[in-house]
Amino acid sequence: MDKFTRQLLCFLFLSSFLATTNHAQEIVPKREFRGAWVATVANIDFPSKPGIGEDRFKEEWASTMAFFKDAGLNAVFAQVRPAGDAFYRSKIAPWSKYLTGKNGKAPRSNYDPMAFMINEAHKQNIEFHAWLNPYRASMDTLADNLSDKHPYHSHPEWFVQYGGKLYFNPALPEVRNYLTEIVMEIVMDYDVDGIHFDDYFYPYPAAGELYPDQEDFAKYGYGYLSIDDWRRSNVNALISQISEMLKTVAPQVKFGVSPFGVWRNASLDPKNGSKSQASIGAYDDLYADVRFWLEKGWIDYVAPQLYWHIGFSVADYELLLDWWQKNAFGRNVYAGHAAYKVGVHTDPAWRKRDQIPRQIALNRIFPNVEGSIFYNTSALKKNLLGMTDSLRYHYFKNPALWPEMKYMNLPLAPAPKLAKAKYKKGKIKIKCSLPAGAENAHYLVVYRFEDRLPGDYENPANIFRIIPLDGRKSLVIEDDSTQKGKSYTYAVTAVNRQHSESNLSEWRAMKIGSKRAKRLK
CATH class of the missing domain: 3.20.20.80 (Glycosidases)
Known part of the structure; x- marks a missing residue:
């Protein structure tokens, strides 16, 4: 079965399924x-x-x-x-x-x-x-x-x-x-x-x-x-x-x-x-x-x-x-x-x-x-x-x-730090580093908003990536799914083993033009 046929069958199934349930609009x-x-x-x-x-x-x-x-x-x-x-x-x-x-x-x-x-x-x-x-x-x-x-x-x-x-x-x-x-x-x-x-x-x-x-x-x-x-x-x-x-x-x-x-x-x-x-x-x-x-x-x-x-x-x-x-x-x-x-x-x-x-x-x-x-x-x-x-x-x-x-009572990780965003060869790249005292950080949550400013952090559709740290203190976040003419804003939290998020990092934003990208923050 080719990819198109599979997607078509899935669409038909979901259309039929959603018609039989009252929860189609559930968030x-x-x-x-x-x-x-x-x-x-x-x-x-x-x-x-x-x-x-x-x-x-x-x-x-x-x-x-x-x-x-x-x-x-x-x-x-x-x-x-x-x-x-x-x-x-x-x-x-x-x-x-x-x-x-x-x-x-x-x-x-x-x-x-x-x-x-x-x-x-x-x-x-x-x-x-x-x-x-x-x-x-x-x-x-x-x-x-x-x-x-x-x-x-x-x-x-x-x-x-x-x-x-x-x-x-x-x-x-x-x-x-x-x-x-x-x-x-x-x-x-x-x-x-x-x-x-x-x-x-x-x-x-x-x-x-x-x-x-x-x-x-x-x-x-x-x-x-x-x-x-x-x-x-x-x-x-x-x-x-x-x-x-x-x-x-x-x-x-x-x-x-x-x-x-x-x-x-x-x-x-x-x-x-x-x-x-x-x-x-x-x-x-x-x-x-x-x-x-x-x-x-x-x-x-x-x-x-x-x-x-x-x-x-x-x-x-x-x-x-x-x-x-x-x-x-x-x-x-x-x-x-x-x-x-x-x-x-x-x-x-x-x-x-x-x-x-x-x-x-x-x-x-x-x-x-x-x-x-x-x-x-x-x-x-x-x-x-x-x-x-x-x-x-x-x-x-x-x-x-x-x-x-929260009842595990583990200490929170400090907020990550983001460098200025860069755009090269069709990719937005942002270096993310953890400050001192981040030993409790287990993974990062990267939020992305298709706008010039941050949006709703509680909407899971805005979770761009979940990145396990595996002991790393810094890494580069890459996004190669951007489109010309659109703006993108990013922010990151560090999460401990009890799944409590740190405070948000500073946000970074960039607009992708037809020939080059413009850093907004």
Whole structure:
């Protein structure tokens, strides 16, 4: 398909799509989180199969990040610890079988997969969040398949078997310390933007099987009225311990959780629960008291998995989104979307092309909802019912800054300094430098206005470029997209890791004539 044909089809799709929604005139926000999960367990999304070589691994990941950029996404959640293993060099966890084909087997060429993944994401201005499954140790109970490096062989007492899988035992202080060490190793060795846990804490209930922790409750549960309260306290202790560690050794790293979409039904908690009728809940069945973690400030954001459609009687997307944004205690809320259901689920609501766009439009209505995360990347790549095109050409058509996290309390960067603009060989060039004390600057935001004076800095259409600094103290901003007869004005801010902008630089302006350019300021 040639470029013209593709653009024509996209235009026809969008014309049809906009005719079916009431949000066609919606203004795209300047700040919005736009992420997707890349699942590695069972090679759901990446890599295409275990044991691929370094070149193919890098090609597949670079292609995925280019797809993210083209779709307007600005964050990736890469599953780097799918089952007690690692997609990175670790002294305390074995290599993942989903990477090399065998638990504990190192990549053939001895490269560092996650280091490449991070660098490639950052090249595309995409945040890299390391997604870990904290308690899952193996997708089966076959110990012979685990490498000698797996802690099961040195500490079998740390583990429980349940539902045909192997799990770290949340009851044990030794397990909490080990899992905290896992996270510390990552943030000390890699430039990750975040640490991310999903919905798997205590495992989902297995039919007809009792979770085997009664002896542990007898040993450790003194003072708790019920085994349920005790289990929640075990998970609370892990979240609190990791949060405290991160704030001490890596305060720039965001810590977030993507829980099951229902915290608790109102039938079980009339005061705090949601008006839902879900068969399970994060609080009562997975022992994840996420609302408490938000209240205590242990996590920086929550991304509930709202994998139901708008109007679903058991668990309504809109109702649950409202519940989470009202119970976030000032933390950011990112909605988890079921992209994998679009066009394939049997419910008619998922056969309509406007389901995900309508959800995004709802996100933008609620004041405390700051963006979206899509599960999964494979579904986005398929573009079923034109879902990804609706992001690329409408909802995410303009770049967006990431939402602020002022509660991280990181210092602001000073305003950049701009030299006089120059025009040479059809390009405007402006040297930008950072003054002393700019160590907290992480990236620059370049604003461009097609006028002699600055315009609206809150309009994302005026964001010309987002430039990662990568330790640089100066660089040259180049613009080769100018047109003769027009004036252009530029200004720049420096942004820290919590995504707070500095004051604006002085602005620079230039008018492009038929033969030469005139500097206006």
